[in-house]
Amino acid sequence: xxxxxxxxxxxxxxxxxxxxxxxxxxxxxxxxxxxxxxxxxxxxxxxxxxxxxxxxxxxxxxxxxxxxxxxxxxxxxxxxxxxxxxxxxxxxxxxxxxxxxxxxxxxxxxxxxxxxxxxxxxxxxxxxxxxxxxxxxxxxxxxxxxxxxxxxxxxxxxxxxxxxxxxxxxxxxxxxxxxxxxxxxxxxxxxxxxxxxxxxxxxxxxxxxxxxxxxxxxxxxxxxxxxxxxxxxxxxxxxxxxxxxxxxxxxxxxxxxxxxxxxxxxxxxxxxxxxxxxxxxxxxxxxxxxxxxxxxxxxxxxxxxxxxxxxxxxxxxxxxxxxxxxxxxxxxxxxxxxxxxxxxxxxxxxxxxxxxxxxxxxxxxxxxxxxxxxxxxxxxxxxxxxxxxxxxxxxxxxxx
Amino acid sequence: xxxxxxxxxxxxxxxxxxxxxxxxxxxxxxxxxxxxxxxxxxxxxxxxxxxxxxxxxxxxxxxxxxxxxxxxxxxxxxxxxxxxxxxxxxxxxxxxxxxxxxxxxxxxxxxxxxxxxxxxxxxxxxxxxxxxxxxxxxxxxxxxxxxxxxxxxxxxxxxxxxxxxxxxxxxxxxxxxxxxxxxxxxxxxxxxxxxxxxxxxxxxxxxxxxxxxxxx
Numbered sequence: 001x002x003x004x005x006x007x008x009x010x011x012x013x014x015x016x017x018x019x020x021x022x023x024x025x026x027x028x029x030x031x032x033x034x035x036x037x038x039x040x041x042x043x044x045x046x047x048x049x050x051x052x053x054x055x056x057x058x059x060x061x062x063x064x065x066x067x068x069x070x071x072x073x074x075x076x077x078x079x080x081x082x083x084x085x086x087x088x089x090x091x092x093x094x095x096x097x098x099x100x101x102x103x104x105x106x107x108x109x110x111x112x113x114x115x116x117x118x119x120x121x122x123x124x125x126x127x128x129x130x131x132x133x134x135x136x137x138x139x140x141x142x143x144x145x146x147x148x149x150x151x152x153x154x155x156x157x158x159x160x161x162x163x164x165x166x167x168x169x170x171x172x173x174x175x176x177x178x179x180x181x182x183x184x185x186x187x188x189x190x191x192x193x194x195x196x197x198x199x200x201x202x203x204x205x206x207x208x209x210x211x212x213x214x215x216x217x218x219x220x221x222x223x224x225x226x227x228x229x230x231x232x233x234x235x236x237x238x239x240x241x242x243x244x245x246x247x248x249x250x251x252x253x254x255x256x257x258x259x260x261x262x263x264x265x266x267x268x269x270x271x272x273x274x275x276x277x278x279x280x281x282x283x284x285x286x287x288x289x290x291x292x293x294x295x296x297x298x299x300x301x302x303x304x305x306x307x308x309x310x311x312x313x314x315x316x317x318x319x320x321x322x323x324x325x326x327x328x329x330x331x332x333x334x335x336x337x338x339x340x341x342x343x344x345x346x347x348x349x350x351x352x353x354x355x356x357x358x359x360x361x362x363x364x365x366x367x368x369x370x371x372x373x374x375x376x377x378x379x380x381x382x383x384x385x386x387x388x389x390x391x392x393x394x395x396x397x398x399x400x
Numbered sequence: 401x402x403x404x405x406x407x408x409x410x411x412x413x414x415x416x417x418x419x420x421x422x423x424x425x426x427x428x429x430x431x432x433x434x435x436x437x438x439x440x441x442x443x444x445x446x447x448x449x450x451x452x453x454x455x456x457x458x459x460x461x462x463x464x465x466x467x468x469x470x471x472x473x474x475x476x477x478x479x480x481x482x483x484x485x486x487x488x489x490x491x492x493x494x495x496x497x498x499x500x501x502x503x504x505x506x507x508x509x510x511x512x513x514x515x516x517x518x519x520x521x522x523x524x525x526x527x528x529x530x531x532x533x534x535x536x537x538x539x540x541x542x543x544x545x546x547x548x549x550x551x552x553x554x555x556x557x558x559x560x561x562x563x564x565x566x567x568x569x570x571x572x573x574x575x576x577x578x579x580x581x582x583x584x585x586x587x588x589x590x591x592x593x594x595x596x597x598x599x600x601x602x603x604x605x606x607x608x609x610x611x612x613x614x615x616x
Contacts, residue, residue: 046413046414047410047411047413047414048410048413049413049416049418049419049420050418050419050420051418051420051421051422054422305407305410305411308410309406309407309409309410310406
């Protein structure tokens, strides 16, 4: 089901409405990022028992605007060793996916502009969630090419870390998203939202596990603390953007925070019911938007809380968490959801029609499968680390 | 559960009073012996204390002090004694406020005030000349246009002086105490300082309050 805007052919009004929607989304994202940077700095100050920015505007709300203006007037440095074209291109590969990924987020129900019905979302492509994953994959190029083209050590190390991390966690994230797609039966974000309406949120429809996996993997995906090894100052100066200055640095900075907003918006859409909430008949079209932004706000604030609390992971811990914990768990849960779904469809004995008694059978089956699955996995991991240990000893105690 | 204890700790901070202050609007009281920008002191009769001996310049680890001494004019002496400092410059782009010049000075001519908020935009302003460093007849340092003074700052003039300095006065021989400040008398003694010296006994403690660590 596409946007009803395009259902009756395309005329000038349709084009204008589309342009208007593009502009609105763009402006909203820019302003939203500025406000979010301010809110993040202010809220983390609260969590760290200090005041935070308070000089520009009331409560320092214009601080990020002032920073933005300053950074735009700074010299745009080009390192002598840099690969010029790629160095200049890379920031856009980071910023553009950050912008476009938000385009498929439904922020409300349909509205009508000048007799044309349209969804309150920039685009509702049939591939939906896949578009999102594609954008997050392109963002890896923005990071990796930046480090590679800078012609400098620290950016290269940072970008190698970044791409390894982003690719590792993308797997777990995709599997978590796949279980959402599985029970919705559709890839489009609008269908995923409508399927959860009003209180059938995927958060509890799927059990909390996919949500938690998504939360961790998405945090790692956007390189936020505690997964900010990419720009660990103590080890890598500024990570992949060490050599960047001026507008290009601002683009990375912008993309980073925009990614946080997008990832939160995706979490709200996929797991927290998107714009659905209590129905209020007064100003009815407004409330879904309000619910969406309320959820988004709570989610991004939770990200700040995470950042203020958790210390950064070590690199091997990061890889262990990704490959040995999150991916197997996500895979197990996906298979579980699939089994229950198939059971429902094929009217197997544990299907919903066979009464509550079968809950015991389900739990027993899940527990048994889990035991076998994680038991085998644990044994495999133990064997692996023992091998590594033995090899290290044969190399004189140095782990290679 | 250990994992969530940290979240509780950070969340609890929201409701606690802040440890920081909104700085330019609210200022913390400065420590008693804060090392700020220098002043060149005078005796109570208006004579300059500096004798142009260049010991401060010699001891300065940052090489930021430049002094030239000259013979006092016979008919209109600038300082009591033979010589005076006719050039005295401190480069604040180099000064590290270590206070060694104050320690070295035999006459307590140079001391450090508590002023530290002087952000000049011209590097020529960074070099304070003799005229800018000298206190006026009331013992108050001269305010430069780029300095940020708050009420009461003019009282934080000569700050802590080396208490054992003889200061040319026989009354200070062997005593550990504050020496007098032009216009502000002598401070009340701290723990470990002797009170039984004539200069301290003359002092009016009420004139030199507001230096301490008390919170305003």
